[in-house]
Each structure stands twice: as structure tokens, then as C-alpha cells.
Amino acid sequence: MAQITRLINAPQPSAKQTFHQKGYSSRPRADNSAFASFSIPEPPAEVKFETTTNVPDASYFKVADSQVNNNFKDFPKTTECQVVNKSFYDDYTKALNNKAAAKNKSIKCEPIPLSLVEALQQVTNNAPLPSQPAGPLSDNVRVGLDQVLATLNKYFPPKPAAPACDTTKVTTIQDIVKQYLKPKPARPVRSTPISTISDIVNDLAVANWKRIFAAAPISDPVQLEALAQEILGERRCNDKISDTMAGRLPVLTTSDLPAASAQEASATASPARGTAMLNSIFKSVRVPEFRFKWQFWAEKGQQSTPGGKSATAGAEEYAARPKPLGDQIISVKEFYQHFNNIPVSDLKLRDSIHLFHLGVKPLWEDPRNTRGGAYYFRVSKELAPDFWHEICLLAVGDILQGAVETKRQGKSLPFTV
Amino acid sequence: MHFANVYVAFNDDICGISYSVRWNAVQIAIWNRDADNEAGKEKLLATVLEKLSEKLQPKKDAYWYKAHKEHKGFAAPGA
Secondary structure, eight states: OHHHHHHHHSOOHHHHHHHHHTTOOOOOOSSHHHHTTOOOOOOOTTOOOOOOOSSOOHHHHHHHHHHHHHHOTTSOOTTTTTOOSHHHHHHHHHHHHHHHHHHHTTOOOOOOOOSHHHHHHHHHTTOOOOOOSSSSOOHHHHHHHHHHHHHHHHHSOOOTTSOTTOTTTOOOHHHHHHHHTOOOOOOOOOOSOOOOHHHHHHHHHHHHHHHHHHHOOOOOHHHHHHHHHHHTTOTTOOHHHHHHTTTOOSOOOOSSOOOOOHHHHHHHOOSOOTHHHHHHHHHHHSOOEEEEEEEEEEEOOOSSOGGGTTTOOSHHHHHHSOEEEEEEEEEHHHHHHHHTTOOGGGOOTTOEEEEEETTOOSSTTSTTTTTOEEEEEEEOTTTHHHHHHHHHHHHHTTHHHHHHOOOOOOOEEEOOO | OOOTTOEEEOOOOEEEEEEEEOSSSEEEEEEESOTTOHHHHHHHHHHHHHHSOGGGOOOGGGEEEEEGGGSTTOOOTTO
């Protein structure tokens, strides 16, 4: 006890000082002998708070920038087309990290292509393709490259009339690459303020690819595909693929599966992808709604005959008016939430339960009822709950509606006001 | 007031259903909107008798149709 008291009363100036230095406001208390010492203890000197975050910051891009500019001086500011999408970007940063780790260990390793442009340049220089970080490139990288090619196809749609087999115009892949790599000094000018790093990366990637292909107006998809395969280190690019896939980029690489026929392609061509697909799934598993909205009503039995209704307007009549029970019923879920909680067999003499379309009162005098009528069924009290259940289901299930809903084209009746 | 020449489009409809406790039985009603829709009424009854379970089939004299305005207590609006 004495120890505790000593602890509480012991002044801790350093901790308090730190607390206030950090900008926290501490309202002074009247009795500050006990409370003042309750301050956040100072962390030990050797503990350092480091900000660790999983989100890559701009330093990655600085590394990439310098790296590329060192290797590739005649192509200004080529960070643009390095990062195409998130997955591609992840592999890319992974490669960077591997590179940094290798550098720290002072192990000399092959340069990893940081970007498509760098890879293109290496191909141009007839340099051997560098070894990949871990085996062949992952599917993510391949998907990223496919997306690049899809973007290219969007900007430069393949021309069907173009002589795809004309090999005299373009001789080798290296020639194409050289054409594509003609530098353009102008940088794209942004008119909108830069918001995020990924915005910059995306915009620059698009702008850079536009520039590349503005420099080389020839965009032969077959050659592009060959180029892509070459960069990926895939030697499977041969005449067969070029012939069958002419004009179709990107290519789905399957091992030996036959290509989908036109019929199969049309059968699987659903527009729903990603979020749209999820939404459509959620929609299909949701409880379907009734065609009409319904409402349960309760009516207390009248002791007097309804004949005196207009004459004896009063509290009794008001109490006898039907009252809505609960909320509207839009699906079988709400229906049974109500139905299971209405003890119809316990109702007293002349009490009534109604299940009506939303907006229609269970009164003869409701505007939608004045010209109508009703089928009445006299049912024994033993059978009544089951009978009522089935009639309810026929009603909400639209069976009864379908019976009276004939194809009369708006039969006209004299309208009496 | 009575406007004899005003005609409006009027389609039949199910308005609702009722469960009413009477002295020694329960009266269950199916309300429709147009008491003059003979074909609809006929089809409605046929549908109900067809869809109801075997044990719930009503006897011949246990059901009837009645227009609301034929009830004693019916207070015609505007009348």
C-alpha cells in the first residue's frame, strides 16, 4: 500500500513534459496531486516508433525512375508505363524489393526488367533476356501485360484489311521495337490537379502508350503479340498462333485446349462481371417480392348490427373500425412474420382479420370496394385456420388475381359521383 | 350529384380477403372490385375450388356471392 501511494504521488516530470510537448491539452484539475501523476509513461529510450505501412509510397517510384533513366537515357521519363494495374504493380514492387535485398547482400544479380519499355529496350539491343525473379513470370504479370495490349487494341483497333501476312513491310521484331521506341520529348501536360500516386501512374501509362504509338502508326496486332510473347520469355510464339489469333489480342494462353467455338463464346458472353455479377447473384437469391403489396387488418366485433352505423357514430363505432396490423407485406417473409403471429382460432365472436391490397381499406365503402362484392365461404371452426391459410396463399400468390383478371380492355362503367 | 356521361376505365381486381368469426362457423370472404364481372366471378370460384385441399372443399350451399351494395348497412358514398 505504501508503495502504491508512493507511486501515485511520485512526480514524473519527464513523462508529463513529453505529454504536453506532443500538443495534447490537459485541463488542470483542482486536486492535481493524485491525478496529475496519471500520465502516459514515457516509452523506453531504445524503443522507436516506426511507421510501417503496407501501402507503397512514392519512394518506389523514385527508385524506379532513377533506375530506368540510368539504363535508358534516350527515352525521357519512362516511369509512365511501368505500372499498369494493381497486380502488375505488386509483382513489380516485389521485384524491386528483391533487387534492393540483393543489393544489400552485395550479390551481383541480373537486372530485372523494371518495365515493359525497359524490356523492349533490352530486346532491341539484342541483349539476352534477364532471368526472372523466381521462375517464370507470375500470372499477374501476364494479366497486366494482357491489359496493356487490350488498351493498345482499344486505341488502335486492328484493321481487317491490313495485310497481316505482309512480311516485307516489317522485317523483324527488333525493327518494330526500334520504331516504337522513338523518343518523344514532349511530356503530357496535366490540366487537373494530381490527386494520388495511382492516378499519376495510370495517366502517365496511358499517355506514354499514346506517344509510343503516335510515333509508330503501324500497329500490326500479330507483330504486337509476337512482341509480347517475346518479352514474356515465351518462345511459343510461332506461325500457328499468329495465324489463328490474327487480330485478337490479348490471347488467353491455355495448354492444349481447343479454342471456344462461336456458339460457346456466345453462350458464356454474359455482361455481368465483377460487382455486376455479384449483384445479379444477390438479386437472384433474394426472396422474390409479391406482385402486390399487402396489409393485414384487425377488426373488432360490433355488438350492434352494422345497420345503425350512420346513426350511431361514436366511440364504439370508432373502436370497431379496422386497424392495420404491422407493416406492409412485400414478400413471403413478411407474410409469415405476420401470419404466424395472428391467432385466428382465438378470435372472439364477430372479430375479423383482413388481408387486403395495400391502400384498400377492408370496408364496403372504400372507393375501390363500392362497386364490388365478395364470395363468402362458411367454414367450420375446425377447418377455418387451414382454409384461411390456403386462401391467404392463393391471394398473395396472385392466383386469385389471375382468375378475375380477364383480358377486358378497360370496360367502361357509368361513373357516379 | 350524378354525372351520367362520365365513363372511366374500370378493371376488376382482388381487393382482399377476410376471416370473420361468426356464431358457430367462420366466414371467409374474397373481395373483388367489380361485382358485375360475371366471368371473373365464375373463374374465381372455380379457381378457389380447384386449388383448395381436398379436406377443405366447401359444401354446395356453404358459399355465395354478395355485392357490397346489397348489404343492409352499405352506405353508398355521396348518397
